[in-house]
Amino acid sequence: MDSSTDLLRIEDLSISFAIIGGPIRAVRHASLRVLPGKVTALVGESGSGKSVISQAVMGILPHTAHVHGRILFSDPATPGTTVDILQMPRDGREIRTLRGSRIGKIFQEPMTSLSPLHTIGNQVSEVLQIHTNEPAAKRKARTEEMLGLVGFSNPRRAYDMYPFELSGGMRQRAMIAMALICRPALLIADEPTTALDVTIQAQILQLLRELQTKLNMAMLLITHDLGVVANVADEVVVIYHGEIVEAGPVDAIFRHPGHPYLKGLMAAVPHFDLKPGQRLAAIREVPVNVENLLGKRKTPPPKGQDILLSVKDLSKTFTTRKSDWLGKEQKTTVRAVDGVSFDIKCGECLGLVGESGCGKTTVSKILMRALTSDSGSVVLNDDAGPIDVLAAQGAALRTLRTRIQMVFQDPVSSLSPRMTVQKILSEPLEIHERGNARSRLAMVKNLMQAIGLDQHFINRYPHSFSGGQRQRIGIARALALSPDLLICDEPVSALDVSVQAQILNLLKDLQKDLGLTYLFISHNLAVVDYMADRIAVMCRGRIVELAPREVLLRKPIHPYTRSLVAAVPFPDLDRRMDFKTLNLGGAADTSAWGPQFRDDGEDNALAPLDLGSGHFVLARRTTDIRELRP
Structure with a gap:
């Protein structure tokens, strides 16, 4: 291989960090290259060493790092000159000239x-x-x-x-x-789209591709999303525990993967082609044992009486106040939830999808009584009778708290860093006066067993667990009070694809073994497709489409739903994203919708139209249903 053609060449790079108890070897003898004007994707899980390599290239490693090897950079602005970044003095003039100017x-x-x-x-x-x-x-x-x-x-x-x-x-x-x-020759993009909506992610990926072509720039793309890799990369480097296990052109990597780790990563990605009942192949499976947890599976209610939660015409408006430089106050009203209605059946998983800001989390907070709605009704059908969720007070509200629980998006901020796992899991039992100290400890151990964590970890603090393990602890805390309904608000959006597969399989196993009912909120349509029985699509505070999973994602009717589906990056070279058809104004840009889907303030208002088989779409009342069928 001719190294003179490489823009960036990393040779035999090893990075370790000195800590008490012995050094941590973050990168072991890694070698890779980035060609001029090309995209090299560095793929691996959290903790595999991806970001540490990028920090070494930028010269921003901490002083505790011990580095060996070579990082050769051949700047096109100075032809014939190759510099070793590792030989440059730390924070010297040479590295500061490169950083931000020639390497962004x-x-x-x-x-x-x-x-x-x-x-x-x-x-x-x-x-x-x-x-x-x-x-x-x-x-x-x-x-x-x-x-x-x-x-x-x-x-x-x-x-x-x-x-x-x-x-x-x-x-x-x-x-x-x-x-x-500064128009750099090399751009390092470290997980540039991880926390973004699928439509915003598509826009950012399209933007990076266009700028790369326009500026003739090379890119080192660091990611764990194989769908992004398939749509953007020219070459792929797979890293596992600090070692490069496979590298090559994107075509060879995806069509003929060789290393078991790469094959495992590909099998762990949820996609629309999964057959009903098919499980994700997690690299490290989580054992689930609920025998001692909540007793036997709940008997499903008779048909016609199987609605667990009924939501009707839910609305919520927020008002923001802002003063100008003269002190005059200006009020802005935002309608976050606008006439939302849906039912959740016992034992099913209803998926709620949409872009950030569409009102998904606001709905979940109203259901949890963390926010007060302006209007509407929410009824939970408990064994003892229906509970008016929005009006519950005193004992009724206390009972409601045990019936509905929540799994939060960020397991780091939702778990107290000052409490051990035992304290975190037993706290709900103490608040609701369930059992004594001995029975609570037994329950905590049963919960640990149910989520696949060793019982000996109960005296540890959250910081000593990985992201996936912390999310499992969050799920165990939600299960402590034997709830009927579990609201999962983006429970896997911050996790690696392999850990994501663990959590999704765990949630499905718990649903099957305990008869749980889920409201699963996410912006990842592939994840919702794997988890949900029915899916409601939300845009600008309104549900624009609701249908069974197999209908909605394969035959979407509403333009907003179609835009969401089109923006999903597949880990498949034969199903690349069509960037030309993406709506640059965003999926919620109503100007790209047909007139039958737009509410222009006329007398002909929008209403949910029944297309049959449980498929509803928000359109004008006078719209001919036959015009809407795909």
Whole structure:
């Protein structure tokens, strides 16, 4: 292999960190390359060493790191010159000249990577101020040009905005602008789309591809999403526990995977072609044992009496107040939930999908009584009779708290760092006065056994567990009170694909063994397709389509649903995303919808139309149903 053609070449790289008890070997003899103008994807789970390699390339490893090997960078701006980044003095002039100017980086979490005290324009133009001698006016002009290039519709206005005023997708675009403002030869993108909606992710991927072509830039893409890799990468490098286990062109990697780890990663990805009842092949399966947990499976109620939760015309409005420079107060009203209605049957999983800001989490908070709705009704059909969820007080509300439990999105922030696992799992039992100290300890051990964690871990704190293990603890806490309904709010969005498969299989096993009912909230349609029996699609506070899983994702009717499905990246080279058909304004841009789906304020209002077989779509009342069939 001719190394002179490589833009970046990493040879025999080993990185270890000195800690008490012995060094941690994060990277072991890793070798890879990035070709000019090409995309190399570095794929692996959390903790495999991906981000550590990117930090070594940028020269931002902590002082505790011990590094061996070579990182060779051949800058096209200086033909015939190759430098070893590891030989440069730490924080010296040479590495600071490269970093940010010739090698740019997009970090994973834009909210923590951007300063909350400075405007977007200030932060992007700072890179030019450091690396060029251009006057302030020209820096501002170049910054506004770059903001326009990455998709800001009004770059001049965006220049003066602060990060908290932008959505997650817009913040990520600002990070891309900052990384590209000096037109680097190499861009390192560290999980650039992990926490984004599927439609925003598609826009960011399209943007990166276009900019890469326009700027003739190479990219090192760090990710665990094989769907993203299949749609963007030219070459793939697979890393496992710090070692490169497989590398090659994307075609060879996907069509003829060789290493068992790569095959396991591919089998763990949920996709629309899974057959009914087929399980995800998790790399490390979680044993489930619920025999001592909650007794026998609940007997399903007779047909006609099988509605567990009934939601009718739920609405919620938020009002924000903002004062201008004269002190005059301005009120802005946002209708977060607008006439939402659905039923959840006993033992089923209802999926609730939609982009961030569509109202999914607001609905879940109303069901949990964390928020008060403006109008509507929610009825939970308990064994002792129906409970009015929105009006419950005193003993009725206390009973309701045990019947509905929640699994949160972020297992780190939802578990107290000051409490052991035993305390976390026994706290719900103590609050609701279930049993004594001995029976609670026995219940905690049974819960640990049910989620596949060793009982000896009960005296550990959350920080000593991995992300997947913490999420299992969150699930166990939700199960402690034997609930009827479990609300899962993005329970796997922050997890690796292999750990995600573990949690999804665990949830399905618990549903089967305990007769649980789920409201499963997610923006990942492939995950919802695997978990749900029926799916409700939410847009701008309204449910625009509701149907059985096999109908909705294979024959979607509403333009918004179609946009969501089209934006899902498949880990399949024969089913690449069609970037040309994606709506750049976002899936919720009603201008791209047909007139029968738009509420233009006329007398002909929108209403759920019954297409048969439990399939409903939000359209104008006078719409001919035959026109809507695919």
